[in-house]
Amino acid sequence: MRVVILGGGYGGLVCALRLARRAGGQVAITLVSEKEHFVERIRLHEWAAGHKPVQQSLKAMVADTGITFKQGRVTQIDPQGEVLVGQERLPFDRLVVALGSQADTRSVPGIREHAFTLEPASAAQLASMLPGLAARGGRVVVVGGGLTGIESATEFAEAYPGLKVSLLSSSGLGKDFQETGRKHLLACLDRLRITQEQGRVKQIHANAIELADRTVPFDVCLWTGGFTVPALLRESGLPVNERGQVLVDPFLHVIGHKNILAVGDAAMMVDPPSAMDMGCKTALPMGAHAAENLARIIRGEPEQRLDYVHSVFCTSLGRKDGIIQFFRKDGSMVPWVVTGRPAAWIKEFICRSTLLAPQLERVDVSGTVWRKKSQPTSSLEPSGREILGV
């Protein structure tokens, strides 16, 4: 069986490594990715704030596993069994789409021309200009009150106390936390002297953001207002939602295409709807599960539904603080949060574990674990074992 995996991010890399472990001799695995390096996307805001990223070569990460790594941009997907990578046609028996997401720069006019995003090139540019801006007491406006916006604003304010940092969101901050978490977040923004702005952005101009009733001036604007998926998937005729995510069933098959699976940010499970948010916390389990199902097909066994349940939001607030919000299996929030240094340590552990997971796969250990709905619930819900799915 020829399996081609598109995208060397969290989902694609773990899928390739798990499949090599489970069915190594019986499958030809090709991992295709545009960049030579694995991009640790969850640390891009840290990079923008001046913490140098650890770059890992994808070729080295899959060395000696039997996986062929092909660096190149996928420009066409023919669902009948072929992808175009640069000038080369790659045939497949099974395809795994793991092309991830990128900052949505089309939702508001002016983002592309006047704002930075958390893409590697833009983060590197921010990293080089923020020290000078901080020395002049310049103003950074982070647009987007989601977790990425909050993590970025706090990271900048902590790293550069000379910067004037504002966080602009269309609604109130902290909806992902219960009351204690929300209070902690607001106290942290206060401590770091981050000002809050509220309003819906109409347009971004050279040095100001236009809202319905006023403008907000900036020296640097960082846009974190949502993510979109490569247009290639829609253009290839695969079924997609309004965001461009490929629709998959619980076995991770693309609806109507038994030979194609999709994982990570590029995929949206339609049964049950919205069961998987975008995040490496979902991309890793989806990648591992897709590999397990491919291995089952090779062994002639029935495929299994992905059994996943959301367990935690881990948010960093700079390097020394954070908020860890746990969830019950029914989706409701646990009425307490971990904050401060312990939260920062947990978040750092989680970030490191996303890189440890592929390393463990290489030494024949399933490094990607997750919480499952079918697991028995403990009385102290959710327990550490349950959250980790072990």
Ligand SMILES: Cc1cc2nc3c(=O)[nH]c(=O)nc-3n(C[C@H](O)[C@H](O)[C@H](O)COP(=O)(O)OP(=O)(O)OC[C@H]3O[C@@H](n4cnc5c(N)ncnc54)[C@H](O)[C@@H]3O)c2cc1C
């Ligand atoms: C600043 C920041 C902080 C985050 N923090 C968290 C967090 O704390 N927790 C969490 O769960 N999630 C977090 N996320 C989200 C997380 O990074 C993504 O959900 C995750 O990267 C998705 O993994 P993926 O494998 O689907 O795609 P990606 O990691 O995006 O990988 C996709 C891969 O496909 C490649 N690719 C794309 N198009 C092509 C093409 N045409 N041809 C060839 N290759 C292509 C890309 O180069 C990339 O290597 C954060 C994101 C950001 C930006």
